[in-house]
Amino acid sequence: MSSQPGESGEFAADGLGCHKPIHSPRRLKVICIGAGASGLLLAYKLQRSFDYFDLTIYEKNEDISGTWFENTYPGCACDMPAHVYTYTFEPNPNWSSVYASSREIRNYFDCFATKYDLRKYISLRHQVVGAIWKEETGEWEVDVKNLEDGTIKHDSCSVLINATGITNAWKWPEIDGLYDFKGPLLHTALWDASVELEGKHVGIIGNGSSGLQVLPAISPLAKKVTNFIRGPAWVVQSRTFESRTYSEEERRRFAADPELFLAYRKQLEMNVNELFPVLIADSPAQRDMLDATKKQMQNTLQDKALEELVIPTFPLGCRRLTPGPGYLEALASGHVDVVFGEIAKITEHGCVSATGQEHHVDVLICATGFDVSYRPRFPLIGSSGGSLAEAWASEAQSYLGIAAHDFPNYFMFIGPNSPCGNGSLIVAVEAQADYMLRMINRWQTENIHSFMPKKKAVEDFIAFKDEFMKATVWTHNCKSWYKNGDHITGKVTALWPGSTLHYLEAIAEPRYEDWDFKIISNRFAFLGNGRSQVESDSAADWAYYVRNEDDGPYLSRLKRAKLVSRSGSAVRQ
Structure with missing residues (x-):
């Protein structure tokens, strides 16, 4: 789907573009991969702020x-309070509980897409299987x-955005004999609701977020449950992670009193943000919360x-803090x-443990997570002719969690070193979308x-990140998807070197000096015909800068x- 301009807005063939006012937008074509929380947000923000664009979101589901x-799967929910796991500008007073179910969260995003008419941009059951950068065309x-008929469609775009997320490619555990099991074999991310659990002996492999959720949900149904765990995990029960249901009266007051509701949402968000000192190794906050937990x-x-x-011996937060009600x-x-x-x-x-004992089960559930290597699940070929999967074979190295060297006009949501270990991802996704659109705005209104x-900017960022991580609990000896390689002693590749608030401030404005820009012909072609955009609008205030007081933006950070x-x-409470 597209928003079509009245005129093409393109620069002249000679690259000087003198027939248009300054900053005249040219046609922008964006392809986004994935229609989850990030892809929907991108569509909303692009639609809100831009004209003269085409956007297609390809979604495999x-x-x-x-x-x-x-x-x-039974018990599936977000491990962050629901009122934190919403777009900051789109509250929902109707969450049933602190930890909303996957069904409720899906309904939230469905209503968001309907409210803002975003489905017109989305092609369902279409999966991106390859992308290659063409230097000659800049596309x-x-x-x-x-996925309905198996045919391959060829498309092109000015900007490619990967919004597939980090919990999208689920995987079976790499255990010998997995497919020898004769009973029902389930994965939490590929749940078969037709499998009968009542009265059965159920085995669950894993005690990550999904394992902690599915076990209490199915335990009342099963005759017996055996939980196979490779290591201990901190299960956090604190004021921030309190689990309870909202009463009808609370939800009514949230809906009727926006200011009261805003204050509640802000307090939840501040509670989450105040947890960051816990993640600094040997800090008083770490010791106090570890002892209490x-x-x-x-x-x-x-x-x-x-x-x-x-109960672990490693520091609290070395693996993601999980409430596990x-x-x-x-x-x-x-x-x-x-x-x-x-x-x-x-x-x-069933399963044979390391001691050699065989544990018989009727049903086996794998709560074993996802492929979190950050490598694209399709060939993504950049300007040097190599793939991003090859470039990141030994270590995923991003620029501020959103871009990669040698891959022009390419962004990713929640890429390596994003703030995904210390709070809700939604606010970080919003900041990333804003950054991307600031860059896209320059592309559209200048002859870029x-x-x-x-490359040096990426290297310097990674060096800073590695040094910062030494002071955190994330580098300690626990098995965590935050880490590269064996996930125990590898470098921390998933997390941002700082708090979520730190991340928001760090990417609030692009550091254009960190970017290589390739210009079409004359770098000042965007100056156009000597007229401003204001002068092209006869209904505009042509003296907008004359005022009674200085109400302009402050110029210091x-x-x-x-x-x-x-x-x-x-x-503070």
Whole structure:
């Protein structure tokens, strides 16, 4: 779908473009991969701020919402408070509980797409299977597979944006004999609701976020549950991660009183943001919260043997902080067995532990997560002729989590080193979208052929990131998808070197000096015919700069930060 200009707005063939006013927009064509939270936000922001554009979002699924369309397992929910996991400008007073279900979250994004008429940009059941940068045209040539009939469509765009996310490519565990199992074999990201769990002995592999959610949800149905875990995990129960249902009266007041509701949302967000000091190794905040969490886990489990298996010795936050409502209670119920350590193999009847003991189960659930290598799942060929998968084979190195050297006019949402370990991703996604559109605005209104981050800029950022990480809990000896390689001793590749608030400030304005811009002909062709955009609008105020007081923006970063954060207005609880 497209928003068509009355005139093409293109620069003249000689590159000087003297027939248009300054900053006249040229046709912009964007292809976005994925219609989850990031892709929908991009469509909204592009539609809100731009004219003269074409946007196509290719989505492989039968419907929108990405992760929240795909994950339907019992107990599936976001591990952040629901009122934090919304677009900052689009609150929802009707969440049923602090941790909304995947069904509710999917409905939120569905309503958002309907409200802003975003479906017109989306091609469902279409999967991008290849993309190659063409230097001569300054465009991406994109191959798209129609999953209904198997045909391949060839498309092209000025800017390519990857919004597939980091929890999109689920994977089976690499365990010998997995497919020898004769009972129903399920993955949390490929749930089969027709499989009967009632009265069955169910095995669950994993104790990450999905494992912590699915176990308490199915435990009341199953005859018995065996949870196979490779390592312990912190299960956080604090004010920030309180689990409860909202009453009808609370939801009514949220809807009726926007200011009250805003204050509540802000308090939740501040609670989350105040957790960052916990992630600094050996800090007072780390020690205090670790001690409190350990005591809470002990009080819930009330079993010394279980405590030794489940409670970690590594710092709190080395793996993602997880609330896990009901998980510890289920472990302590006597209805659940915990088998600790690697699974040696899987047989027709169940799992063989590292000790050689075979544990028979009727149904086996793999809560084993996703491919988080950050390498594109299709050939993405850049300006040097190499693929991004090859460039990132040993380590994913992004520019500020949004771009990569040698890949012009290409952005990614939640790329390597984004703030995905210390709060809701939604606010970071919004900041990334704004950054992308600032760059795209320059492309559209200046005679720019292409742009990409400089190699030295990426190298310097990675060097800074690596040094910063030494002070955090993330580098400690725990198995985490935050890390590269073996996920235990590898470099931290997933996380931003700082807090979420730090990230918002860091990318609020592009550092254009970090980018290589290739210009079409004369760099000043955008100056056009000597007329301004204001002069092309007869209904505009041609003296807009004359005023009674100085109401212009502040020009220092510090002053702007104090203004946008309303410094002095917040009261800590």
